[in-house]
Amino acid sequence: MPELPEVETVRMALDDALLGGRICAVAQSAKPMRWAIPKNLKSRILGGRIEAVRRRAKYLLLDVAGAHNANHDLCLLLHLGMSGSVRIYPPSVPKPKRQKHDHLMLTAEIDGGAVSMVLNDPRRFGGVVLMEKGAAQGAHPLLCNLGCEPLGNAWNGAVLLAGLASRKGAIKPALLDQNLVAGIGNIYASEALFAAGIAPETRAQNITAPQAERLARAVRDVLTRAIAAGGTSIKNHIQPGGEIGYFAQTLNVYGRAHEACYRCGDSIKMLRQSGRSSFYCPQCQK
Numbered sequence: 001m002p003e004l005p006e007v008e009t010v011r012m013a014l015d016d017a018l019l020g021g022r023i024c025a026v027a028q029s030a031k032p033m034r035w036a037i038p039k040n041l042k043s044r045i046l047g048g049r050i051e052a053v054r055r056r057a058k059y060l061l062l063d064v065a066g067a068h069n070a071n072h073d074l075c076l077l078l079h080l081g082m083s084g085s086v087r088i089y090p091p092s093v094p095k096p097k098r099q100k101h102d103h104l105m106l107t108a109e110i111d112g113g114a115v116s117m118v119l120n121d122p123r124r125f126g127g128v129v130l131m132e133k134g135a136a137q138g139a140h141p142l143l144c145n146l147g148c149e150p151l152g153n154a155w156n157g158a159v160l161l162a163g164l165a166s167r168k169g170a171i172k173p174a175l176l177d178q179n180l181v182a183g184i185g186n187i188y189a190s191e192a193l194f195a196a197g198i199a200p201e202t203r204a205q206n207i208t209a210p211q212a213e214r215l216a217r218a219v220r221d222v223l224t225r226a227i228a229a230g231g232t233s234i235k236n237h238i239q240p241g242g243e244i245g246y247f248a249q250t251l252n253v254y255g256r257a258h259e260a261c262y263r264c265g266d267s268i269k270m271l272r273q274s275g276r277s278s279f280y281c282p283q284c285q286k
């Protein structure tokens with residue numbers, strides 16, 4: 001399942017491929033994803049120029065200005081859900097053929113060439129939403145309750161500590177709450193707690209200021225390292241028309257139950273919290 005680093009990797013690839021392009025073709029499937037794809041999507045965004053490719057939490061946001069039939073600047077939100085992926089076809093390769101589970105194909109003209117991107121999603125938990133650009137600044141229902149961006153300047157130990165103060169329950173499920181911090185999923189919650197030396201069952205309310213400081217920094221570090229790995233993987237492995245967004249990651253605890261901790265050699269343990277698996281080292285995390 002794509003987490004923040006995978007989505008950010010896709011964002012970088014889309015930014016590289018589509019920025020400044022003018023949308024000249026749109027094809028969509030009739031099947032609904034998490035939400036129905038707007039039927040009039042093509043007529044609303046055709047002729048628009050892609051002015052920015054942004055990310056908020058796990059949502060990709062394409063700012064589209066000057067579409068033929070739009071009075072306002074627009075924003076196209078793409079969500080990869082559980083199984084979504086993106087393919088990119090630069091001008092040098094033939095136009096893509098429709099594949100099974102392709103839900104959206106968008107083609108943009110750049111410097112006389114045509115670049116296409118395709119959103120594929122077998123399980124259809126992802127989605128495509130068109131909104132006015134103003135709503136994409138934060139007012140839209142999908143965006144208005146999201147917590148702090150863990151890679152943004154506002155994220156620090158004090159923000160985390162304040163968010164935890166009134167919370168019942170353990171720290172690990174709290175980190176998955178998108179209203180506390182945006183974009184962290186199950187993998188990087190376990191990894192960040194390991195990096196910070198904090199046990200996943202620790203009560204959120206009992207996290208101290210120094211622990212919150214360590215944890216906020218650990219969240220930023222594990223995400224930054226994963227994004228760097230994604231960037232490397234794009235350069236090394238992605239062929240034109242290749243799928244962007246999944247890459248091998250070096251993980252310290254996630255998925256390593258019963259294996260030896262890289263730091264102390266003790267056995268990594270797994271426990272269930274709020275229906276999700278948490279992985280931790282009982283020696284390194286107190």
Ligand SMILES: [Zn+2]
Nearest residue numbers: 261264281284
């Ligand atoms: Zn250990």
